[in-house]
């Protein structure tokens with residue numbers, strides 16, 4: 001794992017955007033895996049700026065999002081489709097038909113999972129997957145205990161995950177209890193992975209990732225088995241990592 005230390009959230013966002021832009025420029029028809037949550041918002045803002053300045057184009061880019069809540073339609077303000085349209089897609093020169101997010105309001109959710117997984121495979125997997133991390137180590141919505149071999153699947157959200165995401169909803173009852181997520185196997189098929197970690201509240205999770213064992217009880221730990229992972233973390237997130245374990249590079 002290549003670990004890049006950033007000063008703060010703004011610095012993570014800037015460094016991550018440079019990383020993503022470099023990948024887009026290197027590849028012919030890049031396929032990006034995108035994440036939601038608070039962490040990548042700054043990255044998306046930087047990408048919008050760079051696109052508006054004509055320093056990067058998304059015309060040849062295809063995207064696959066990690067996950068979507070079950071029961072929320074695309075125009076629901078808390079759906080991840082709405083989030084992605086608002087925070088990135090409608091501000092850049094991407095073709096909306098090249099952006100893919102599981103349909104959480106599909107009639108047949110199992111069929112939707114299979115179709116989504118197939119679509120990713122048809123695109124020859126993801127070139128660069130952007131990830132955040134949950135406090136319990138979840139990646140996408142793959143909660144602790146998820147098999148490392150899973151493909152896109154339907155999940156019951158952990159109580160802690162619902163609580164962490166409740167801040168985006170008006171009431172606890174509105175927080176969905178299920179989601180569709182790409183599997184850990186799907187994520188691990190990505191050619192390259194960029195994990196973003198920001199803030200003191202993620203310090204424990206990052207410490208466990210870097211220092212702990214590889215275990216299905218802590219889904220993100222699987223990333224240690226991937227040959228091409230870069231972590232960009234800020235000082236607050238790195239605050240619990242022992243000094244002698246800090247093997248990151250500053251740039």
Ligand SMILES: N[C@@H]1[C@@H](O)[C@H](O)[C@@H](COP(=O)(O)O)O[C@@H]1O
Nearest residue numbers: 035036037038039132133134140
């Ligand atoms: N499904 C998303 C994840 O993809 C995200 O990485 C995680 C962390 O979110 P945040 O960046 O807001 O801390 O939360 C959600 O549950």
